[in-house]
Amino acid sequence: MADSTELKHRIRSIKDTHQITKAMELISISKLRKVIQKQSFSSIYFDNVRYTVKDILLHSSDVINPYTQKRMGNRTAYIVIAGDKGLCGSYNSDVLKLAWQDIQTKPEHYVITVGQMARSFFESKERSIDLAFTHAVTNPTLHDARGITRDILNLYNRNLMDEVFLVFTHMYSASFRKPEIIRLLPVLPEDIQMDVKPTFSGDILYDQAPNEILKIIVPQYLIGLIYSALIHASASEHTARRTAMSNANQNADKILDELNLQYNKLRQDKITTELADLSAGRI
């Protein structure tokens, strides 16, 4: 049986760690709530942008926009979104594994990472990273999404890549999330899934050619996609961390219970022996 001071020491250190995991769980819960709230504000706007882009692409025959045209080459860029920190179960490894598998199938590819974990993953695989963003995942803002979109479009405009894919974790519900790959560029109508029902279904007149409108709203469509991917990734990370931390909390409670029991037993033993010694008059 272990020494009582040793046990005491272990109990104290587990208690300390328990406090940290408890705080992390609470932080994840509150961050998750904030992220979901943000998502609900922006979704009306971006759903409508998506709808309009799709409407123009489907109904206008003479659309000329550099972002909606397929390019001939096969240079593929991947934007991989993972977390800034670990300690969130399999969240990071799942999304990175998917990205890695898909990247292997493309002969010519670029890697753009968002988040520390994504960066260190590719560094450990000795795959050079072409562009890295940090800070954007812990607390995604529109400003971050705009910055990323601007940089990507810049590269795309310079004709450095033919297709751009976004790899992120889609959060379906509190308990179900899945890493996914979606196409960002070129913008194709079949990629746009409509989740809003338009209130008006008649023909809409486009003042200024649809091209003019596309020029303005395609970048916004991309910002919307990246923003919602960041939000989904962030929400997934927080749910994953919450689950991991609540498991850790449960385990800590269990271990503490056991150790406390052991410690009390040990203490009781010692007292009993001392009492017995004293009453027997032994020195």
Add this chain to the structure above:
Amino acid sequence: MNKFYLEIITPEKKFYADEVEKLKLPTSAGECLILANHQPMVFALEPGTLVLTQSGEAKEAFTSEGFVEIRPDAVVVFSQAVEWPEDIDEHRAREAQERAQEQLRLLKSEAEFQLNKRAMQRAFARLKLKKGGHFFRQ
């Protein structure tokens, strides 16, 4: 005067949702005035000042790029940012303007020029509204 339902939506919030009589918007083809019962239409917005008239009272607000959808039941403005004059951060707008001017001097490519032009347009529109036109008379 006939009224119509106006909604102004930005990615951050629903900026406005109420009945108005008139709405004046900066579009890439010039200024455009919308009254009730307009034909369904979509057009693009430029950074500038939008003016909405509610019960005879005109209100101005800054708008960034975006687009407008005129539906039979409502007019919906989608813009990257819309701000009342009192909410405009003058300091930030001036900084953005200086940055854009500096970039313009370094002028690199056509695409960057366009990007800068937009940034400049936004900064000017904000400053103009904030100072009530004073900026340009100076």
